[in-house]
Amino acid sequence: QKEVEQDPGPLSVPEGAIVSLNCTYSNSAFQYFMWYRQYSRKGPELLMYTYSSGNKEDGRFTAQVDKSSKYISLFIRDSQPSDSATYLCAIFMEYGNKLVFGAGTILRVKS
């Protein structure tokens, strides 16, 4: 079983839609959860960071963690064409001192 699973998409939505991006993970020892956005030929850019179950909101972005189900989500409200990018979930493994990434979901927001 893969440590972090993420549907690669692509996901295509109209401008203004609510987008839901999801990852599942297998190791209950994972404690810190991140979402990165990656534009073509650029590095991962941190969007959200959380370490507890529940929701964390930042502008149009909401990160949700359900540790009991080992499930994390990123919601984007009022999506814009500029949100078109690859979204990576990443989970920090403390005992390995490393991030484990999902495959990334390609998002296209059509104007």
Added chain:
Amino acid sequence: EPEVTQTPSHQVTQMGQEVILRCVPISNHLYFYWYRQILGQKVEFLVSFYNNEISEKSEIFDDQFSVERPDGSNFTLKIRSTKLEDSAMYFCASSDTGGRQPQHFGDGTRLSIL
């Protein structure tokens, strides 16, 4: 906003040659990392570095790879004898207090081995 900078943005090297990828982490950060991303694949961890020594490394990080912090600002990744399969994007990242704080990434160096 402080950022991680990487040079060069693109490196083309003949197979078997040595290559050094350079990174300037965010200035007050203490933990440094290298990741790579082969085209179309996941971002993969290579190595973490703290207090002037390697703290963790992956199976990918074999004897052909080494890291160094030659001064107070640079962090380098050296590949001694490059192979075709080393072609990838290499990302440097840093964080201030380790994993409990998020890692910030540079824009990467695209390494092409011919």
